[in-house]
Amino acid sequence: MLDTPHLVQTEPQMAAMIHITVPSDQMQEVMCPAIMEVYEAVKAQGIGPTGALFAHHYGMKPGIFNFDVGVPVSTPVEPVGRVIAGELPGAVVMRTLYTGPYEGLGSAWEDFQELVKAEGRALGPNLWERYLKGPESGEDPSAYVTELNQTIIL
Structure with a gap:
């Protein structure tokens, strides 16, 4: 389920991160180890x-x-292993919340981007999701909440 999208100006956030480029069928096997490492x-x-x-x-x-x-971090991370200092960018984005299991994120993104285009907005090159409520909050994946952010071109 998607909430109504709205326009937001985000501020840059210091972050500790790992960059990953993989075929989509390998996503599940690389994501969890990267999260743990960060x-x-x-x-x-x-x-x-x-x-x-x-x-x-x-x-x-x-x-x-x-x-x-x-x-996000309070001060820049000292690089260790694959973890480096970086930034979640400041940008004008359309934002919505998706409630449901992670397996539904692909469809949620497609639906969200169609809603953004239907408003006459051009999609920018970057997008990000923030995992606000996940497995740590309970065993019911239908209650997971993920924030979707799509950059737009003004």
């Missing part, structure tokens, strides 16, 4: 996380995921 780095350094886990995608090419997985 969390371990920021907790060991005492700098976060200060907000929700995110995945920042650099466009959506069929069959390929090119993205950063990360968390």
